[in-house]
Amino acid sequence: xxxxxxxxxxxxxxxxxxxxxxxxxxxxxxxxxxxxxxxxxxxxxxxxxxxxxxxxxxxxxxxxxxxxxxxxxxxxxxxxxxxxxxxxxxxxxxxxxxxxxxxxxxxxxxxxxxx
Amino acid sequence: xxxxxxxxxxxxxxxxxxxxxxxxxxxxxxxxxxxxxxxxxxxxxxxxxxxxxxxxxxxxxxxxxxxxxxxxxxxxxxxxxxxxxxxxxxxxxxxxxxxxxxxxxxxxxxxxxx
Numbered sequence: 001x002x003x004x005x006x007x008x009x010x011x012x013x014x015x016x017x018x019x020x021x022x023x024x025x026x027x028x029x030x031x032x033x034x035x036x037x038x039x040x041x042x043x044x045x046x047x048x049x050x051x052x053x054x055x056x057x058x059x060x061x062x063x064x065x066x067x068x069x070x071x072x073x074x075x076x077x078x079x080x081x082x083x084x085x086x087x088x089x090x091x092x093x094x095x096x097x098x099x100x101x102x103x104x105x106x107x108x109x110x111x112x113x114x115x
Numbered sequence: 116x117x118x119x120x121x122x123x124x125x126x127x128x129x130x131x132x133x134x135x136x137x138x139x140x141x142x143x144x145x146x147x148x149x150x151x152x153x154x155x156x157x158x159x160x161x162x163x164x165x166x167x168x169x170x171x172x173x174x175x176x177x178x179x180x181x182x183x184x185x186x187x188x189x190x191x192x193x194x195x196x197x198x199x200x201x202x203x204x205x206x207x208x209x210x211x212x213x214x215x216x217x218x219x220x221x222x223x224x225x226x227x228x229x
Contacts, residue, residue, distance in 0.1 A: 101213055
């Protein structure tokens with residue numbers, strides 16, 4: 001079945017450090033891939049998405065590239081800020097779920113950025 | 116405007132109460148979703164509505180009853196809940212219920228069952 005695996009957190013970085021959060025997936029078809037961010041006490045916000053192999057999603061300095069050969073969609077940012085502290089979820093949507101738009105989420109990675 | 120609104124923000128209810136959660140979007144989206152999220156866990160899908168018809172029920176207990184009165188509104192009716200139903204309930208919407216459509220989430224209703 002479909003699944004998403006994220007690196008375990010928490011990830012603790014100093015401000016302006018480079019961020020990588022690993023995400024790998026298993027899917028029966030050709031999924032769309034997403035990164036969502038959840039700030040404390042809030043709902044999820046779409047951060048970026050990619051719908052086919054080699055697509056690069058980017059937003060607010062974050063980037064992720066859809067790598068079909070390694071079934072990965074790692075999230076990167078060149079210089080994190082304290083305001084980036086949040087929980088990050090990798091997710092996929094696949095035709096194997098009947099093209100219903102059902103999202104399969106990873107377990108989430110908590111990022112803490114210290115000044 | 117990519118806003119999904121949810122009311123109330125917080126809800127405390129007893130196990131014998133009946134209450135409803137409301138969700139609204141004005142983006143012209145035709146698919147709407149209810150998720151349940153426990154602390155430090157990812158959201159779990161409960162229901163999907165596509166073009167105002169229920170298309171997915173993820174084996175949710177009957178004490179949760181969804182309703183989609185029109186394309187902009189989604190309700191979740193609650194009755195005889197258990198303490199373990201305490202969670203953050205998230206509503207989301209997307210342009211369509213398909214693989215390529217991103218979902219936009221509301222801020223959630225934090226439910227406590229006493």
